[in-house]
Amino acid sequence: xxxxxxxxxxxxxxxxxxxxxxxxxxxSATGPAASLGIPERNTFLMLQELLDRQGGVAGRKVQxxxxxxxxxxxxxxxxxxxxVEEGAVAIVGTTTTxxxxxxxxxxxxxxxxxxxxxxxxxxxxxxxxxxxxxFKTPQTEELMARAIVADMVARGVxxxxxxxxxxxxxxxxARFFEAEAKAKGLQVVANERYNRTDTxxxxxxxxxxxxxxxxxxxxxSGTPAVLPQRTLKERGYPGLIYQTHGVANPDFLRVxxxxxxxxxxxxxxxxxxxxxxxAFPSKRVALDYIQRYEAKYGIxxxxxxxxxxxxxxxxxxxxxxxxxxxxxxxxxLAAFRAALRDEIEATRNVVAxxxxxxxxxxxxxxxRFEDAAVMVRVEGGRWRLERTFR
Amino acid sequence: xxxxxxxxxxxxxxxxxxxYGLLAIAMVLVFAVTRVILVPIGELLMFAPLSLVxxxxxxxxxxxxxxxxxxxxxxxxxxxxGAWGPLLGALGLSALFFLALFLKPLAxxxxxxxxxxxxxxxxxxxxxxxxxxxxxSLLIMAVGLHVAYQGLGLxxxxxxxxxxxxxxxxxVVVGLSWQGxxxxxxxxxxxxxxxxxxRFSLYGKALxxxxxxxxxxxxxGISPEEAGMVAFGIAxxxxxxxxxxxxxxxxxxxxxxxxxxxxxxxxxxLGGLASYPVAFLGALLVGFFESxxxxxxxAYKEALxxxxxxxxxxYQSLRARAVEE
Numbered sequence: 003x004x005x006x007x008x009x010x011x012x013x014x015x016x017x018x019x020x021x022x023x024x025x026x027x028x029x030s031a032t033g034p035a036a037s038l039g040i041p042e043r044n045t046f047l048m049l050q051e052l053l054d055r056q057g058g059v060a061g062r063k064v065q066x067x068x069x070x071x072x073x074x075x076x077x078x079x080x081x082x083x084x085x086v087e088e089g090a091v092a093i094v095g096t097t098t099t100x101x102x103x104x105x106x107x108x109x110x111x112x113x114x115x116x117x118x119x120x121x122x123x124x125x126x127x128x129x130x131x132x133x134x135x136x137f138k139t140p141q142t143e144e145l146m147a148r149a150i151v152a153d154m155v156a157r158g159v160x161x162x163x164x165x166x167x168x169x170x171x172x173x174x175x176a177r178f179f180e181a182e183a184k185a186k187g188l189q190v191v192a193n194e195r196y197n198r199t200d201t202x203x204x205x206x207x208x209x210x211x212x213x214x215x216x217x218x219x220x221x222x223s224g225t226p227a228v229l230p231q232r233t234l235k236e237r238g239y240p241g242l243i244y245q246t247h248g249v250a251n252p253d254f255l256r257v258x259x260x261x262x263x264x265x266x267x268x269x270x271x272x273x274x275x276x277x278x279x280x281a282f283p284s285k286r287v288a289l290d291y292i293q294r295y296e297a298k299y300g301i302x303x304x305x306x307x308x309x310x311x312x313x314x315x316x317x318x319x320x321x322x323x324x325x326x327x328x329x330x331x332x333x334x335l336a337a338f339r340a341a342l343r344d345e346i347e348a349t350r351n352v353v354a355x356x357x358x359x360x361x362x363x364x365x366x367x368x369x370r371f372e373d374a375a376v377m378v379r380v381e382g383g384r385w386r387l388e389r390t391f392r
Numbered sequence: 393x394x395x396x397x398x399x400x401x402x403x404x405x406x407x408x409x410x411x412y413g414l415l416a417i418a419m420v421l422v423f424a425v426t427r428v429i430l431v432p433i434g435e436l437l438m439f440a441p442l443s444l445v446x447x448x449x450x451x452x453x454x455x456x457x458x459x460x461x462x463x464x465x466x467x468x469x470x471x472x473x474g475a476w477g478p479l480l481g482a483l484g485l486s487a488l489f490f491l492a493l494f495l496k497p498l499a500x501x502x503x504x505x506x507x508x509x510x511x512x513x514x515x516x517x518x519x520x521x522x523x524x525x526x527x528x529s530l531l532i533m534a535v536g537l538h539v540a541y542q543g544l545g546l547x548x549x550x551x552x553x554x555x556x557x558x559x560x561x562x563x564v565v566v567g568l569s570w571q572g573x574x575x576x577x578x579x580x581x582x583x584x585x586x587x588x589x590x591r592f593s594l595y596g597k598a599l600x601x602x603x604x605x606x607x608x609x610x611x612x613g614i615s616p617e618e619a620g621m622v623a624f625g626i627a628x629x630x631x632x633x634x635x636x637x638x639x640x641x642x643x644x645x646x647x648x649x650x651x652x653x654x655x656x657x658x659x660x661x662l663g664g665l666a667s668y669p670v671a672f673l674g675a676l677l678v679g680f681f682e683s684x685x686x687x688x689x690x691a692y693k694e695a696l697x698x699x700x701x702x703x704x705x706x707y708q709s710l711r712a713r714a715v716e717e
Contacts, residue, residue, distance in 0.1 A: 034647070036551050168691060195691040199651040201642035204404035205686030205693075208397050225553035229643060237400075238566065253552040257643060 021332065022063045023322065026085030028095030028105070029119070029311075033073025037224065037251060039097040041295075041308030042119055043068055046094075048298050049315055059319060060326050071096050075104040086112040091322070091331055092342055094314045095119055097307075099170060102138075110135050113336060115343040117314040119307075121248075122174060126366035137346055137366045139313040141270060141356065141374050145367075146247050147179040149268035149375040150219060151186050152391065157242065159217045163192035163210035165203070165230050166221025175221035175246060191215050198226045207233040216241050223248025225257045232261040242266060250306050255383055265380045266388065270356035272309045274378055277387040283373055287316070288355040306356070313354035320352070321345035401683045407572050407641075409679020410579035414634050415656025416663065416671040417586065418627035423665050424603035425616075425623035427527050428519050431534040433631050433656070434649025435541035440507045440632040441639030442545070442646065445554045447492050447499035454548030456489055459506055462513035469516065478513065485509055504632040511628025512621050519624075520617055538650065545646030553648070558640035575637050582630060583672065599623065655682070655697065662704045674704075 027046050030039030046066045058064045067085060071078035078101035085093055086108065092115045096102055099122040106125070109116040110132035118125050118138040126138050154162065162183060166172030172195060180190050191213040194206035207230060210218060218241060220230050227249045234243060245254075245267040255262065271278055275288035291312050295304040324345040331338040349368065352359045357374030377388040415433055422430045439455050446453035463482035467475040485506060492498040518533055560570035590596040602609040602619035610616055635644070642648065655678050662674030678697060685693045 033546070034551055036546075165690075168694075195693075196686070197651070197694060199648055201638070201648070201652065202404055202408055202683070203686065205401060205683050205688075206690045208400055209687050209690075212397060224551075225643065225645070228553070228555075236563075236569075257553050257555050259555075 022065050023059065023331065024065050024067055024085075024088060024090045025318070026082070026088070026090030026093040026095075027066050027068040027311075028071050028078055028081045028085070028093065028101075029068065030073040030097035030101070031070040033071075035073040035097045037253065038305075038307040039070075039073070041303075041305045042095075042097060042311040043070075044299055045295065045308040045311040046315075048294060049312075051298075052294075060323050062326070064322075071101055073098060073101070075101045078102075079104045079108055082108045086114055089335060090114065091335070091339060092116065092318060092346075094311065094318070099125065106132050106136055113343075114339050115346055117318065117346070119310045119314065122170070123178075123367070129364055129366055133366065135343055137317070137361060137368075139310045139317070139354070139356065139359075141247065141369060142178075142367060143174045143246075144178045144182070145369065145371055146268040146375060147175065147182045148371060149377060149391065150179065150244055150246075150266075151182045151188060153266060153268075153377045153389070154183075154188060154217055154242075154244070155186050156389075157217075159188065159242065161189045161191045161213070161215040161217075163194070163213060163215035163218045164190055164221060165192075165194040165196060165206050165210060165218065167223070167226075168195040168197050171223055171248065172221045175219075179219060179221070196222075196230065198222075200226075200229065203230045203233050204237075206230070207237055207239070210234075211237055211239050217244060218242070219244040219246075221246055224251065225253050227254060228258045228262065231258065231265065235261050247306070250378075250385070252302070252305075255380065258380075259383075262380050263382075267378050267380075268375050269378045269385070270306050270309065270374065271376050271390075272355040273306050274376065274385050274387040275355075278376075279390070282390065282392065283353050283358050284355055287353055291355050309355040313356055313359070316354045317346060317349050317352055317359055321349060324348070397687070401687055402680065403568055403572075405680035405683035406676070407575060407679075408682060409676035410576060411634050411638060411652065411675075412656045412659050412678050413672040413675030414579055414582055414630050415653060416659035416675045417583070417668055418630045419653075419656055419660040420663060420665055420668055420671050421599075421603075422623050422627045423660070425599060426515070426519060426523075426530075426620045428515075428530045429527075429534055429657070429665075430624075430627060431531075431653060431657075432514070432538040432541050433627060434651070434653030435538060435545060435646075436507050436511055436628050436649070437631040437635040437638075437652060438545060438644055438646060438649035439510065439541075440503045440635035441556055441644040442549045442554060443506055444499055444503040444636060444639075445556050445644070446549070447489070447502060448496060448556070450493055452489060452493070453506075454544070455506060455510065456485070458544060458548075459485060459510045459513060462510065462517050466513050466516045469521070478516075481509055500636060503636060504629065507632030507635070508625055508628045511624045511631070515620050515624035520620060523616065523620075538653075542646060542650065545649075549646050551646070553643040553645040554639075555643045556636075556639050559637075569641070571637070571640050575634075575641070578633065578637055582633075586626075586668075595622065658698065658701055658704075661701055661708075664708050 029042045031043045046068055050066050053064045069081040078096045082105045094117045099120040102118040102120040102125050116136050121140050123142040123144050166175050183190055192210040196203045243265050245265050247269045250269050250273050271284040272288040278285040292304045325342040329338040329341040347361050349361045357369040359368040361368040372392045376390045378385045379388040419430050443453040443455050460482050463478045466478040488502045492502040558571040563569045598614045599619050602614050606616050659675035659678050660671045663671030682697050685696045
């Protein structure tokens with residue numbers, strides 16, 4: 003009797019599962035990248051509620067299966083395998099670059115489209131046989147470095163000092179920034195490294211100051227980016243100080259306090275959505291996202307990182323609708339996944355919170371520089387829009 | 393490089409060096425008395441300022457629950473009359489935290505006492521039952537605790553850094569803040585106090601005796617258990633106070649303690665895990681070395697600092713006779 007009941011239950015469940023579109027989500031909700039991963043997870047929880055109310059996409063229920071990778075590459079890969087086996091039509095994630103790189107071979111082998119939420123250009127470039135399946139939403143270091151260099155040139159900066167993390171983040175920035183700076187005639191006079199866990203950067207800062215650069219760029223993320231800036235101020239450095247978009251969270255302002263006043267940084271337009279000119283394409287979408295997020299999680303709770311997840315869905319949703327016309331995921335999952343990939347690549351002019359996305363066969367980032375980066379300045383403990391590049 | 397830069401680098405090296413020095417002394421002390429290499433000392437150091445920040449914001453830090461949980465286990469292990477000590481300690485600590493939520497200056501005391509209680513409880517719960525184990529087992533336990541405490545630190549305090557207000561604001565001269573002076577003074581005082589403690593007090597002498605020969609100390613009526621607790625107590629007191637004084641200069645975060653502890657360990661190794669003055673001098677050497685390598689070759693700083701270990705270990709191994717454990 004019991005066994006029959008179980009069989010009946012399974013049958014009923016599978017019948018209910020008919021027509022449900024499973025979207026796999028991997029984020030770093032715990033571990034060192036948690037401050038980025040938590041808003042991303044929250045965004046998908048919010049989307050789930052929204053879609054349940056609206057009745058899904060094209061009459062089908064959508065279910066986000068959200069797994070935490072604890073900021074760990076091995077765990078991210080394991081999660082991806084699991085999602086592939088559970089029949090996810092696409093995978094969104096993950097938060098960090100190393101873990102996203104680890105997921106690429108898995109999704110390529112299983113032929114499942116993936117939209118990464120991590121920064122590095124290496125995730126989607128060059129578009130080879132494996133990266134054929136991979137897209138991403140956040141701006142690359144290359145794009146943001148371009149914004150910084152353009153701003154420096156406009157301010158008459160001739161010489162720059164660089165200090166960055168002694169890891170993939172700092173190295174990536176050093177590489178792209180130096181290339182872009184050289185191309186625009188800036189001279190990089192100092193190139194220093196420090197560790198997230200360092201308690202003092204006096205040596206590096208003294209070396210930079212001794213070279214008298216017009217500006218200093220700090221290639222670091224989160225609150226550990228405060229230390230070099232504070233040391234520069236303490237040693238009386240008079241020039242301009244630039245940070246990267248990795249510091250665009252409230253904790254940076256909280257820990258930095260007065261020491262980070264006047265900092266310049268590039269950012270996605272959503273960071274200063276309210277201050278954008280009304281003609282700026284992302285303004286309306288970004289304000290909409292902020293309003294929804296704050297209604298659920300509290301005033302001032304939104305971050306630019308959660309918005310990357312929202313953008314991934316803005317791309318995925320129309321692609322799903324179009325792919326559903328071409329293939330049926332219940333009959334042939336592999337064909338549907340392939341069709342979905344093609345439709346994601348066919349994305350044209352999708353206005354999102356961080357810019358406007360247009361993918362091509364060679365370009366799986368798809369952001370246009372002018373729409374995806376603005377320069378922001380810290381003023382009175384708040385982000386203030388300094389300039390756009392439109 | 394000119395004189396100003398040289399001066400700044402020396403000052404920077406000194407300020408870092410004295411903290412490594414205090415940690416090195418604490419590690420030598422704990423190792424001598426209990427044969428434990430106190431890897432989690434960095435976590436204990438960071439728990440103090442992070443708990444303080446939480447208290448000042450009117451929140452109860454998770455470290456209190458950790459301390460209370462360990463205290464209960466401690467009381468359970470002690471059984472009978474011995475259980476009163478940890479229970480009363482836990483009660484006092486909770487009361488202090490409750491008061492500190494309203495009376496801000498008490499928060500500093502509460503944060504330090506919490507770390508001391510946590511340190512002693514750690515010894516009693518995790519190391520004392522292993523007292524007959526080999527140095528290797530004790531080291532494995534210590535590393536395990538370091539990983540566990542760091543993970544708990546992330547759960548309790550989140551991934552970002554925090555910066556408590558400095559006790560003294562402003563700068564004496566360019567490059568040396570009053571808080572930095574405070575750190576130097578504290579290091580000097582601690583070294584003097586430790587010297588006085590071991591030289592003149594009976595307790596200190598008993599501790600030295602226990603470190604010298606565990607069996608001999610036991611025969612003369614010194615309890616190695618108590619000696620271990622005192623050693624852990626002193627080590628966590630040094631760590632907690634250093635953490636509170638350092639945090640405004642370096643920012644506190646759950647992951648920041650390990651490197652401090654590791655460099656203290658390098659210094660302790662330079663002193664052969666046996667000599668206090670050599671360990672302290674070794675710590676200053678590490679501090680200066682670090683400060684100068686960060687000026688000349690910042691990308692290789694960490695590698696060069698830890699490379700200091702190689703000649704030290706080489707020398708130690710040439711000098712040491714083979715000793716049966």
